[in-house]
Amino acid sequence: MSVIRQSARPPHASAFDLPGFLESRTAAVNAALDRFLPSASAKPATIHRAMRYSLFAGGKRMRPALCLAAAAACGGREADALPLACAVECIHTYSLIHDDLPAMDNDDFRRGKPTNHKVFGEGIAVLAGDALLTQAFEIAAQAKGWLRYSHRDLIREIAWASGSLQLIAGQVADLEGEGRKTSAAQLRYIHERKTSALLCCSVRLGGMSANCPPAQLKALTEFGYHVGLAFQVIDDILDVTQTSEQLGKTAGKDTQAQKATYPAIVGLKRSRRIAEELTDKAFAALKPFKGQAVALAALAEFLLKRDR
Amino acid sequence: MSVIRQSARPPHASAFDLPGFLESRTAAVNAALDRFLPSASAKPATIHRAMRYSLFAGGKRMRPALCLAAAAACGGREADALPLACAVECIHTYSLIHDDLPAMDNDDFRRGKPTNHKVFGEGIAVLAGDALLTQAFEIAAQAKGWLRYSHRDLIREIAWASGSLQLIAGQVADLEGEGRKTSAAQLRYIHERKTSALLCCSVRLGGMSANCPPAQLKALTEFGYHVGLAFQVIDDILDVTQTSEQLGKTAGKDTQAQKATYPAIVGLKRSRRIAEELTDKAFAALKPFKGQAVALAALAEFLLKRDR
Numbered sequence: 001m002s003v004i005r006q007s008a009r010p011p012h013a014s015a016f017d018l019p020g021f022l023e024s025r026t027a028a029v030n031a032a033l034d035r036f037l038p039s040a041s042a043k044p045a046t047i048h049r050a051m052r053y054s055l056f057a058g059g060k061r062m063r064p065a066l067c068l069a070a071a072a073a074c075g076g077r078e079a080d081a082l083p084l085a086c087a088v089e090c091i092h093t094y095s096l097i098h099d100d101l102p103a104m105d106n107d108d109f110r111r112g113k114p115t116n117h118k119v120f121g122e123g124i125a126v127l128a129g130d131a132l133l134t135q136a137f138e139i140a141a142q143a144k145g146w147l148r149y150s151h152r153d154l155i156r157e158i159a160w161a162s163g164s165l166q167l168i169a170g171q172v173a174d175l176e177g178e179g180r181k182t183s184a185a186q187l188r189y190i191h192e193r194k195t196s197a198l199l200c201c202s203v204r205l206g207g208m209s210a211n212c213p214p215a216q217l218k219a220l221t222e223f224g225y226h227v228g229l230a231f232q233v234i235d236d237i238l239d240v241t242q243t244s245e246q247l248g249k250t251a252g253k254d255t256q257a258q259k260a261t262y263p264a265i266v267g268l269k270r271s272r273r274i275a276e277e278l279t280d281k282a283f284a285a286l287k288p289f290k291g292q293a294v295a296l297a298a299l300a301e302f303l304l305k306r307d308r
Numbered sequence: 309m310s311v312i313r314q315s316a317r318p319p320h321a322s323a324f325d326l327p328g329f330l331e332s333r334t335a336a337v338n339a340a341l342d343r344f345l346p347s348a349s350a351k352p353a354t355i356h357r358a359m360r361y362s363l364f365a366g367g368k369r370m371r372p373a374l375c376l377a378a379a380a381a382c383g384g385r386e387a388d389a390l391p392l393a394c395a396v397e398c399i400h401t402y403s404l405i406h407d408d409l410p411a412m413d414n415d416d417f418r419r420g421k422p423t424n425h426k427v428f429g430e431g432i433a434v435l436a437g438d439a440l441l442t443q444a445f446e447i448a449a450q451a452k453g454w455l456r457y458s459h460r461d462l463i464r465e466i467a468w469a470s471g472s473l474q475l476i477a478g479q480v481a482d483l484e485g486e487g488r489k490t491s492a493a494q495l496r497y498i499h500e501r502k503t504s505a506l507l508c509c510s511v512r513l514g515g516m517s518a519n520c521p522p523a524q525l526k527a528l529t530e531f532g533y534h535v536g537l538a539f540q541v542i543d544d545i546l547d548v549t550q551t552s553e554q555l556g557k558t559a560g561k562d563t564q565a566q567k568a569t570y571p572a573i574v575g576l577k578r579s580r581r582i583a584e585e586l587t588d589k590a591f592a593a594l595k596p597f598k599g600q601a602v603a604l605a606a607l608a609e610f611l612l613k614r615d616r
Binding site: 038042043044046047048051094098101103104121122123124125126127129130131133134135137138140141142145150151152155156158159160162163164165168169171172173175176 | 346350351352354355356359402406409411412429430431432433434435437438439441442443445446448449450453458459460463464466467468470471472473476477479480481483484
């Protein structure tokens with residue numbers, strides 16, 4: 001689908017064993033999430049079953065992978081980034097549960113399974129989302145605090161990215177934009193908040209867990225911002241070009257809900273070009289890391305080329 | 309309605325100017341919340357108006373008052389407790405917004421005003437609750453961390469009290485108990501979680517903000533636990549005995565929803581006696597503070613005697 005400009009692409013990225021990286025990190029994240037969460041039988045069992053249902057529904061763990069890869073790029077230990085990677089995944093899962101509610105996007109399927117409220121009812125789905133959001137902060141507080149980045153910084157980082165000025169702002173703007181004419185600038189505003197904010201936060205947290213110097217954090221921010229935007233452009237493209245079976249969620253929802261998307265505004269071909277350009281910018285941001293950011297680079301390329 | 313046993317009641321409590329205390333602390337908390345929250349015009353305006361609508365709907369600020377009073381009892385500065393007091397109020401308000409949703413208690417009025425979803429719609433109400441929950445952690449992270457209680461401790465304290473094993477567990481058990489026969493023990497389980505957990509957390513956070521020694525924190529925990537239970541028993545009684553106008557919310561809801569309540573299980577007279585006994589236990593817990601906990605004692609008495 002895309003041809004990355006060879007000049008932009010960091011060396012070694014194609015030699016990197018990304019499937020092996022993703023498999024081992026997904027296993028580590030899943031095991032850690034299982035440890036951090038109350039067991040499925042903890043009373044009241046309903047809420048813990050509901051939380052675990054969506055958290056272990058086969059998510060691709062892209063945000064945790066980005067967080068761990070960023071820690072590695074900064075020379076940190078992935079174990080130190082793990083609680084933060086898990087916290088971000090809890091935030092992501094909560095946001096999906098709430099976004100799927102009838103009062104919002106009203107989706108029946110997610111990751112090929114019935115959505116949380118279809119299985120547990122709306123009341124429990126709202127509470128399961130609330131509980132995962134709360135759990136995220138409990139987990140994040142278990143990360144190590146360093147001299148350069150205290151617990152205060154880590155908590156504020158997560159709260160900012162998932163709060164009313166970023167993640168939630170994106171969902172609000174998305175809801176309010178349905179059926180209205182949206183400009184490319186407004187669409188960028190939505191994508192920055194709905195998707196890029198939390199992806200960027202994941203990458204930054206990885207760096208912070210490695211006690212990275214400010215210049216590296218700045219480079220990670222650049223990288224995360226552009227990867228996040230590219231991720232959402234690709235999501236828009238897949239919604240148009242793939243079937244529901246391929247996506248594991250209802251395809252064509254954006255068009256149906258008259259949602260603003262890149263393909264709707266600038267067409268498919270130009271959308272693909274935009275995603276490639278954004279990924280190029282993400283690659284460029286990795287320059288200061290030299291060969292160290294190979295996992296991050298491979299992830300950015302993978303996210304651009306994915307078909308679901 | 310109640311006669312506190314004079315032996316249990318701490319001296320000086322009746323001489324304390326509670327109305328003056330509540331008025332000044334409510335003003336301080338409201339001003340701080342206004343500072344901590346994005347302005348009502350911050351983009352997207354809808355979400356910030358919705359957050360502020362419920363947060364400034366005339367809540368009694370009992371949890372912040374307990375937090376500040378606990379800080380004072382431990383010889384701390386109330387300014388140090390203020391962010392934590394505000395964080396707890398954000399949690400409380402979020403839980404009310406979500407509890408009032410049609411999928412949960414389906415309430416049209418709260419504090420004499422239409423509930424959040426009645427004004428802003430269900431989708432925005434869910435997001436406004438999410439945003440207040442997230443904001444709570446952002447605000448709490450702005451508190452001072454002390455040697456004895458770090459930011460990690462403060463964040464975990466709030467996440468625990470409002471998480472799936474406490475506050476949310478109470479709401480789940482409450483939902484699942486509707487229309488079923490509930491024992492006094494099960495009702496105690498619900499009350500401990502739905503109400504006592506966050507009240508107790510408020511009091512503990514006040515002590516932690518004052519860097520209190522472990523013995524004081526234990527005493528505050530005892531106090532908060534019993535005041536929290538008494539608070540909910542009184543709530544149950546008021547739901548039966550007061551009109552909707554007096555309460556500012558729909559009266560008789562518990563009976564209508566066939567919810568378990570103390571009056572329904574043990575009768576009104578015995579319920580009142582239980583609330584008094586719980587308050588006596590709260591008073592007893594304040595003994596180690598000698599005269600210093602006068603505001604806490606006055607609050608406990610006020611909560612027992614309130615008529616709305």
